[in-house]
Amino acid sequence: MPINIPKQLPAGELLKKEKIFIMDEDRATEQDIRPLNILxxxxxxxxxxxxxxxLRLLGNTPLQVNVTFLNTATYVSKNVSQTHLETFYTTFEHVKERKFDGMIITGAPIEHMQFEDVVYWKELEKIMEWTKTNVTSVLxxxxxxxxxxxxxxxxxxFELPKxxxxxxxxxITDQTVxxxxxxxxxxxxPHSRHTAVSIEEIEKHPDLTLLSVSDDAGAFIVISNDEKNIMVTGHLEYDAHTLAEEYGRDVQKGLDIDVPENYFPNDDPTREPMNTWRSHTHLLFSNWLNYYVYQATPYVWD
Structure with missing residues (x-):
């Protein structure tokens, strides 16, 4: 089944070229099924x-998915046009009365800051509190x-040495999950971060299960025991070239940055990297959509 996106979203043409089944809003309204609503x-x-x-990952499942993009009202991104934001995004005030089957909260390049020092932290706290009653599962x-x-x-x-x-x-700690x-x-x-979270604190917490861990990268997948929240500390969604682009930007800025580990063939940045994590990325997203969203969400919200 397709993913339903706004008609003019630039990603739409790229998804079509990749043979990802997408559907625009006009056609979606003619479908007599209950789609999943993802924020x-x-x-x-x-x-x-x-x-x-x-969208590439959400569109590769048997479920029809309606997507709503959200941005913060307290901070406006400088790396995307205002026209794009006004056309394809909305703010929390416009969705707070709605119910969503699932939600994704992405990363942000602000790890060096304390949470309370982030401009939109109070807004994000309000959103995360709202998810307790208005969203079935949050990734x-x-x-x-x-x-x-x-x-x-x-x-x-906490900060990492490098x-x-x-x-x-x-x-994987438990294959039955x-x-x-x-x-x-x-x-x-893939991982790309300057900070980490304590494995010991997660394992001791009565409401959390550490589902996946790495000897080199630490805690990776954490799931709340009520299955409401899934926390993934890395970037399974990254494309093959994303780390190369990040590395290139850091080099151009003159930063002291090591070559990404286990990424370029023979650790040679001039060689083409390969995507060796794609299959598990699709598994994670399809399992999340199926077992934690589709199977758990009410057909009609109260």
Missing amino acids: ILNLMPEKEKTELQL HICWGAQAALYHHYGIDK KCFGIFSHD NLARGFNDVFVA
Whole structure:
């Protein structure tokens, strides 16, 4: 089944070229089915790239998905046109009376800041509180995962000696959990962050389960025991070239940055990187949509 997106969204043409089944709003209104309504709070600076990455994954399932893009009212991104935001995004005030089957809260390149120092932190706290009653399941990514662990469960992030940057191997702690269905015992995933969260604090917390962990990258997938919140500290949604682009930007800025680990062939930045995590990315998103959204959400919200 298709993903339903606004007619003129730039990502639409790229998704069509990739043979992702999409449907515009006009055709979707003619479908006599109950679609899933997914809200995406996109905090990433290059919003159009993140839109494409997430829509590609949401559109590769048997479920029809309606997507609403959300941006913060207390901070306006400088890396996307105001026209794009006005055309395809809305703010919390316009959706707070609605119910959503699922929500994605993305990462943001603000890890060095304390949560309370982030311009839109109070707005984000209000949104995360609202999800308790208005969203069936929330998928949090990277900084969004750290923000959720801090707000909902009191687990703070801490600075790493150097950036966790590259492709790392991960284990699954419990293969019977629905989110991990189809996962290999060991799989790889991208990370790009300067901070981490305590494995010990997560394991001790009565409301959380550490589902996936890496010897090199630390805690990876954390799920709340009520299955309301899923926190993923890395970037499974990244394209093959995303880490290369980040590395190139840091080099151009003159930053002291290591080559991403286990990413370029022979650690040579002039060689073409390969996407070695794609299959598990699709598994994660399809499992989330199926078991934690579709199977759990009410057909008619009260």
